[in-house]
Amino acid sequence: MAYRVPFVDPRTHYKNIKTEVDQAIIDCLTQGDLVYRQQLHDFEQHLADFVGTKYAIGLNSGYHALHFSLLAAGIKPGDEVITVAHTFVATISAIVHCGAKPVLIDVGADYNMDMDLLEAAITPQTKAVIPVHLNGRICDMDRIMAIAEKYDLKVIEDAAQSLGATFNGSNAGSIGHTGCFSFYPFKILGGIGDGGALTTNDPEIATIASRLRYNGEDRETGEYHFHGYTALLDNVQAAVLDVKLGYLPSWIEHRRHIASLFHEGLRDIAGLVIPSFNDPAYFDIFQNYVIRTKDRDPLRQHLNDDGIETLVHWVKPVWEHKDLALENPALPETESICREVISLPMSAETTPEHVKQTVQSIRQFFKR
Numbered sequence: 001m002a003y004r005v006p007f008v009d010p011r012t013h014y015k016n017i018k019t020e021v022d023q024a025i026i027d028c029l030t031q032g033d034l035v036y037r038q039q040l041h042d043f044e045q046h047l048a049d050f051v052g053t054k055y056a057i058g059l060n061s062g063y064h065a066l067h068f069s070l071l072a073a074g075i076k077p078g079d080e081v082i083t084v085a086h087t088f089v090a091t092i093s094a095i096v097h098c099g100a101k102p103v104l105i106d107v108g109a110d111y112n113m114d115m116d117l118l119e120a121a122i123t124p125q126t127k128a129v130i131p132v133h134l135n136g137r138i139c140d141m142d143r144i145m146a147i148a149e150k151y152d153l154k155v156i157e158d159a160a161q162s163l164g165a166t167f168n169g170s171n172a173g174s175i176g177h178t179g180c181f182s183f184y185p186f187k188i189l190g191g192i193g194d195g196g197a198l199t200t201n202d203p204e205i206a207t208i209a210s211r212l213r214y215n216g217e218d219r220e221t222g223e224y225h226f227h228g229y230t231a232l233l234d235n236v237q238a239a240v241l242d243v244k245l246g247y248l249p250s251w252i253e254h255r256r257h258i259a260s261l262f263h264e265g266l267r268d269i270a271g272l273v274i275p276s277f278n279d280p281a282y283f284d285i286f287q288n289y290v291i292r293t294k295d296r297d298p299l300r301q302h303l304n305d306d307g308i309e310t311l312v313h314w315v316k317p318v319w320e321h322k323d324l325a326l327e328n329p330a331l332p333e334t335e336s337i338c339r340e341v342i343s344l345p346m347s348a349e350t351t352p353e354h355v356k357q358t359v360q361s362i363r364q365f366f367k368r
């Protein structure tokens with residue numbers, strides 16, 4: 001079905017920056033710059049500068065940034081790592097693949113970790129915590145860092161959805177021991193396939209991650225230091241991402257403008273919860289614009305019938321996927337959110353006209 005308001009629009013996205021993207025790809029191909037070349041190093045430097053860390057290590061997914069962060073933190077079987085259940089499954093899978101136990105806690109009204117629950121979940125086995133900065137909003141990192149310091153925990157920021165977001169002036173991915181980013185095509189900085197990066201100020205972590213992505217090899221000496229993975233960010237991918245990184249500040253401003261229009265259009269509807277806007281401590285980048293209502297399914301159907309494409313992250317709590325063999329942590333907020341949220345169209349290509357049509361359709365639904 002062709003939507004009059006698409007959720008995202010990758011063809012227009014490409015068309016708008018085609019000349020530069022094409023040139024970056026042609027340069028790589030004609031020069032034979034395919035693996036671990038200057039384009040990768042440049043992108044890593046520019047990303048580190050943007051995030052405000054000493055190092056950025058290009059990887060082939062956000063998943064690997066999480067997994068390598070945990071390995072670099074020394075997470076092993078028998079350890080516990082605290083995170084939220086309301087996240088993409090990759091956050092939890094990375095913990096499981098280290099042989100550790102994911103301890104899942106609930107989220108608050110902003111869909112991020114409920115910090116009031118964190119301390120009670122800590123046991124002598126807890127070694128790390130992964131706050132997930134969901135939908136483009138960073139967690140309250142002051143509280144998390146204070147608790148982590150008190151209990152000597154590593155902090156791994158899952159910033160896959162929040163490149164460019166800040167809390168009290170500090171950037172997502174620059175506050176904990178590591179930051180984990182995803183360049184999945186529909187992220188705010190999306191590649192032309194999968195990609196990711198790990199950011200850190202710690203030279204030892206940077207070295208471990210650099211080797212883990214290259215099957216354990218030190219590229220300078222050729223020595224294999226451990227059994228690693230094939231998880232390097234492709235050079236062509238890095239060249240494209242480097243072009244797109246130049247546009248990121250303007251895309252963030254665009255998303256914030258679109259969010260402000262949604263805010264104006266939707267803020268007085270009884271039965272509809274919209275994201276908070278312009279909190280002084282937070283600079284949100286609106287990877288997703290998530291609304292919440294008990295009438296979620298009929299509203300979504302109404303929008304669909306009206307030609308407006310939406311998405312639901314995620315239709316059931318992660319522990320209900322029986323084959324994942326996760327304990328049911330009984331998290332009421334996570335359960336309700338799964339039944340009540342819808343993500344509205346939001347991308348660099350979303351226009352004020354798209355917002356107008358979406359708002360009109362939602363208002364019409366709630367008038368009935």
Ligand SMILES: Cc1ncc(COP(=O)(O)O)c(C=O)c1O
Pocket residue numbers: 060061062063064087088090091132134158160161181182183184194195196
């Ligand atoms: C919150 C969160 N964590 C982790 C990931 C994993 O990133 P990737 O898909 O690049 O492996 C994603 C990507 O969707 C995500 O949204």
